Amino acid sequence: MSATEEPVPEHSGGEHGHASIWPLVGAMGLGVAMAGLGFPVDVKLAGLVFNLRPVLIVAGLAILFTGVGGWMYQDARGHTIGVVEGPVEDSLLAGISNRKIGMWLFLASEILFFSGIIGASLALRARQGWVFPNWPAPGAVLNVPLTALNTFILVTSSLTMVEALRGFELGKLARGRAFLLATLILGITFLSIQVSEYRILFFEKFLTPWPNPIRPDLADYGTTFYMQTGFHGAHVTGGVVAMGFLNIKAWRGKYDQKNHEAVELVGLYWHFVDVVWIFLFTIVYLI
Amino acid sequence: MAAEGRVGTVGAIRAAFDIEKRPYVRAFMALALLTLIEIQVPGLTFLAKQIQIAFLVAFAITKASIVAAYYMHLRYEPRVLAYIPLVPIVLLAGLVISITLR
Numbered sequence: 465m466s467a468t469e470e471p472v473p474e475h476s477g478g479e480h481g482h483a484s485i486w487p488l489v490g491a492m493g494l495g496v497a498m499a500g501l502g503f504p505v506d507v508k509l510a511g512l513v514f515n516l517r518p519v520l521i522v523a524g525l526a527i528l529f530t531g532v533g534g535w536m537y538q539d540a541r542g543h544t545i546g547v548v549e550g551p552v553e554d555s556l557l558a559g560i561s562n563r564k565i566g567m568w569l570f571l572a573s574e575i576l577f578f579s580g581i582i583g584a585s586l587a588l589r590a591r592q593g594w595v596f597p598n599w600p601a602p603g604a605v606l607n608v609p610l611t612a613l614n615t616f617i618l619v620t621s622s623l624t625m626v627e628a629l630r631g632f633e634l635g636k637l638a639r640g641r642a643f644l645l646a647t648l649i650l651g652i653t654f655l656s657i658q659v660s661e662y663r664i665l666f667f668e669k670f671l672t673p674w675p676n677p678i679r680p681d682l683a684d685y686g687t688t689f690y691m692q693t694g695f696h697g698a699h700v701t702g703g704v705v706a707m708g709f710l711n712i713k714a715w716r717g718k719y720d721q722k723n724h725e726a727v728e729l730v731g732l733y734w735h736f737v738d739v740v741w742i743f744l745f746t747i748v749y750l751i
Numbered sequence: 752m753a754a755e756g757r758v759g760t761v762g763a764i765r766a767a768f769d770i771e772k773r774p775y776v777r778a779f780m781a782l783a784l785l786t787l788i789e790i791q792v793p794g795l796t797f798l799a800k801q802i803q804i805a806f807l808v809a810f811a812i813t814k815a816s817i818v819a820a821y822y823m824h825l826r827y828e829p830r831v832l833a834y835i836p837l838v839p840i841v842l843l844a845g846l847v848i849s850i851t852l853r
Binding site: 557559560564565568569571572573575576579583586587590601602603608609612615616619620622623625626627630633634731732735736738739742743745746747750751 | 779786789790807819822836850
């Protein structure tokens, strides 16, 4: 079928498909940045040792941002996703779009990612026995009431997100757009409070991601705290960027009752981030 | 095709009715209530730490299940979709059990 023949839905899985190089570019960039974060990379040259770790991190992030930017640019130029017009897909699972399956597979990989991080923290604590004699009690270092408020904000953002989707599903577009904007604002609020909390913990309570001479007793605690909440915060940041993009497209009238799968897919990611926080709040702040 | 029949007018009206009735706000109230109760648990010093942990983990699992079921729509999707996250969750459970039993 030629590219000019119209009725082929964009998501039909046919030869036109949605293949884009940009997600792959972004993923490769993230891989390079994570490699730089995780491994020391020293290169000996003319008798000198160069630490390439910062180079890998910066280059990886630059490639990641390029990939995300290219993806958004391509999407904004008309290679839209999310045309839902009926059961036209030859999906892998009956009744479920291939994109939704893809998102769930991605979320499954994210569960494994956070399992590693949370597992490392639990292993460190379990070494001391399950009453954690050398681990600060809940509220001793961290501000539990403030974080409970932040938890409430994130849970509320899940409600507004799902209400935004419901608005688009029912064709109540103004309602959908309003809730989408509310979700963006709540996401930014969550991040702002977390940054404020980090500032206080780092500069006033000397909780650092590395051992420091003022509070050497908090070395493991600080490392696991920043690793868990930091990676979660990075995920929220990614969600906020996606939410900002969704908002721009929604307010430009790109989503309607038939075309809103992007809202659903970003929503799945957003709710997943909420689920992760539910566990992190319990493990990091309350146990 | 049977699948095409599902998206007919009657099906669309029924789907809209179902969507309108989904209890998202009630799910939110449950989440908020559980969070309010949850943050009191560390203050219940008469409970052994292990009991507190058991309560807190149960609360967290319940809250996460509510989000997954209602907000992530697993309750309204074909059940086969839930098998995708189930696989890493089983692995995670194995990891946590192996750590705690050391």
